[in-house]
Amino acid sequence: MKKIIAIVLGFGPGIFAIGYTIGTGSVTSMIVAGSKFGMQLLWVLLLSCFFSGVLMFAYGNYALITGETALYGFKKHLKFGKVLAILIIVGITFGQWNSLMGILGISSNIIYEILAINYEGIVAYKYETVLAIAVLVIVIFYALMLVGKYTFFEKILVIFVTLMGLSFIISLFFVQPLPIDVVKGLIPTIPEVPGGKMLVAAFVGTTMASATFLSRPLFVKGKGWTIKNLDQQKKDSITAAILIFIISGTIMAVACGALYHQGKVVTQVLDMANTLEPVAGNLAVSIFFFGALSAGLSSIFPCLLIAPLLVADYQSGELDTNSKQFRIITAIACMVALIGPLLGTNPIQIQILSQVFNVFVLPIVVLGIILMVNNKKIMDGYKTGMAVNLGLFSAFIFSCIISYNGVLGLLEYF
Incomplete structure (x- = not known):
């Protein structure tokens, strides 16, 4: 047990990648996809995770070699570069703050559902209770942000991500998809139904998130890694990408096994919570509840961090978590997060839409790192390998196709 705990606590900046990637956005997208289309979109998840690993590796290497x-x-x-950087900051902040609204809304609704099971009297005051929970959660997280230490953020995320991963993997023992569904899911197809294109874009927006790659250099530096840690950085990138695929695929598989063949589709938060109840009873519902809540809470930290991270990155490449700027930007993010619960909107719909918006800045983020890592002057003579370049160029083409798909999806939706 001591060795297992040491391995978990020894996890590097990749823990932030998992925190950014597998939040309620990912959980929502995976469950909605699993309930609607079974394992049909597994190929999108596999490609997204592969390209995420390549991009994490490239951005991490850039930081260790150049120190920037x-x-x-x-x-x-x-x-x-200046215009490009500003566009990226605006685009990612917009997507992540929108996502934050959905994350806080879903997490607050999950806590409300848990309370409603034990205290029926609050059912008549659902809106007020959900809003009060949202305010309490965001105030607690803002207070934790003021502690302002990389190692502290990392340890909190390790706890949430571990609980989330274990909850979903245990859930899979209650319901398994058919092996043939898994095999079919690896064959590239897009569901020919209303909302199919948008869900594919949301899939990529949540698993191949620009924020994950752009923040990596700052987290690598925060970890204290140098050019001597290139090999460790590579292993960390690969491990993070594999874990993202396993956990996300598990969530989709659970929804497929429990709902797809029964023809049940997820549209509300309670539907997500009851994913397993028909086949596994209350115990499985509690475990899944716990996983979804851990996913939400593990995403609030990175989403609150993203805007001050990007602004600090643009200004100097150094993040000061004790600065006045840091406190003000995170306070604004907290207020934006409360908009969804305040308006009482369906957080699942907000979450899917926010993930779609994330894909539009992705081609710029991929192109930027391609130009940087292939400039020998910038990279101090370090040559980027052919395999990494092939992965980066493939990621760029993939991101362009998905962005176009996202535009078509939004046109269909509106």
């Missing part, structure tokens, strides 16, 4: 962070490097070295 991503946006600061774009501004310093690229011809239109």
Whole structure:
């Protein structure tokens, strides 16, 4: 047990990648997809996780070799880098803050459902209770943000991500998809139904998140890694990508096994909570509840961090978590997060839409790192390998196709 705990606590900046990637956005997308289409979109998840691993590796290597962070490097070295960096900051902040509204809404609804089971009197005051829970959660997280230490954030995330992963993997023992569904899911197809294109875009938006790659140099530096840790950085990137695929695929499989063949579709938070009840009873519901809540809470930290991270990256490449700027930007993010619960909107719909918006900045983020890691002057003579370049160029083509798909999906929706 001591060895297992040491391995978990020894996990590097990849824990933030999992925190960014597998939140309620990912859980929502996976459950909705699993309930609607079974394992049909497994191929999208596999490609997204593969390209995520390549991009995490490239951004991490860039930071260790040059000593610079991503946006600061774009501004310093690229011809239109300043404009590019500002566009990226605006695009990612918009997507992540929208996502934060959905995350807080879903997490608050899950806590409300747990309370409603034990205290029936609050059912008549659902809106007020959900809003009060949302305010309490965001105030607690803002207070934790003021502690302002990388190692503290990392330990909190390790706890949430571990609980989340174990909850979903245990849930899989209650319901398993058919092996033939898993095999079919690896064959590239897009569901020819209303909302199919948008869900594919949301899938990529949540598993191949730009915020994950751009923040990696800052987290690598926060970990204290140097050019001597190149091999460790590579292993950390691969491990993070594999874990993202396993946990996300498990969630989709649970929804497929429990709901798809019964023709049940998830549209509300309670539907997510009751994913397992028909076949596994209250115990499985409690375990799944716990996993979904851990996913939400593990995402609030990174989503609150993203705007001050990107601004600090652009300004100097150094993040000061004790600065006045950090406290003000995170306070604004907290207020934005409360908009969804305040309006009483369906958090699942907000979450899917926010993930779609995330894909539009992705091609710029991929192109930026391709230009940087292939400039020998910037990389101090370090040559990026052919395999990594092939992965990066493939990721760029994939991101362009998905962004186009996202536009078509939004046009269909509106």
